[in-house]
């Protein structure tokens with residue numbers, strides 16, 4: 001009784017600003033686990049102490065679970081960047097203009113990438129850094145995590161198949177859930193199935209031709225530039241698919257029909273991109289970490 005009271009109070013007081021929903025994050029991480037190299041897999045399975053196929057997927061939503069705790073509050077601005085652009089006329093992201101002093105998803109990805117390479121910090125801290133990296137690569141691929149308008153759409157109320165939601169939630173969860181045919185069942189099983197399908201599409205299906213372009217500009221030495229490129233690409237969808245008629249016109253609209261038909265393929269492609277890019281990023285982290293830790297051994301000899 002007490003426990004359920006506490007739980008329901010906890011749920012009620014959760015702010016409406018929730019991150020790119022569980023399905024998107026978990027699917028992205030499962031896709032990444034299909035594309036990482038064997039040595040990368042071994043590196044992260046050891047670091048995250050999980051030999052199962054869900055070693056990445058199992059930690060993909062951890063960063064959301066701590067952001068409203070008193071310990072985790074310092075991370076609350078790490079999940080997004082508030083692009084102060086003007087959709088639908090102009091979409092753009094500017095690091096100097098849009099990243100808050102307390103941080104944003106761009107600086108957070110850079111910060112935790114550095115920490116995951118640091119041979120001098122304890123393993124638990126590198127594991128924590130890895131969990132942040134896995135989460136923030138996902139967040140960077142949700143259009144409304146790369147937009148300021150109405151708190152990334154949190155303050156815009158719309159209809160989704162007749163029910164009221166905020167627009168941010170629609171882009172975090174509703175579109176993906178409807179795209180895969182509903183959310184009945186375990187999110188892990190749904191995500192795994194969707195990830196398997198998207199892995200085939202990336203490897204030799206509809207994304208095969210463009211997949212190299214997705215990782216071509218990845219600059220591991222410059223995480224800010226890389227994250228900004230992903231952010232800018234994602235933010236363009238704010239003008240074309242999130243607010244094609246502008247933020248005012250969407251208020252109260254039913255989005256489960258034609259809007260969904262246009263948005264579904266965007267979400268699908270963004271999840272696929274995020275998964276492949278996460279794999280490439282984790283490959284670089286694992287390789288660089290191994291290089292540095294061998295260098296340390298050499299120095300000591």
Ligand SMILES: *[C@@H]1O[C@H](CO)[C@@H](O)[C@H](O)[C@H]1NC(C)=O
Pocket residue numbers: 038
């Ligand atoms: C990676 O591991 C898989 C399965 O464990 C194996 O089939 C494959 O040959 C390995 N690849 C390399 C390059 O070692």
Ligand SMILES: *[C@@H]1O[C@H](CO)[C@@H](O)[C@H](O)[C@H]1NC(C)=O
Pocket residue numbers: 074102103107108111112
């Ligand atoms: C970097 O990570 C550390 C450890 O979590 C955190 O205390 C710090 O605020 C972060 N800095 C930025 C700029 O993200």
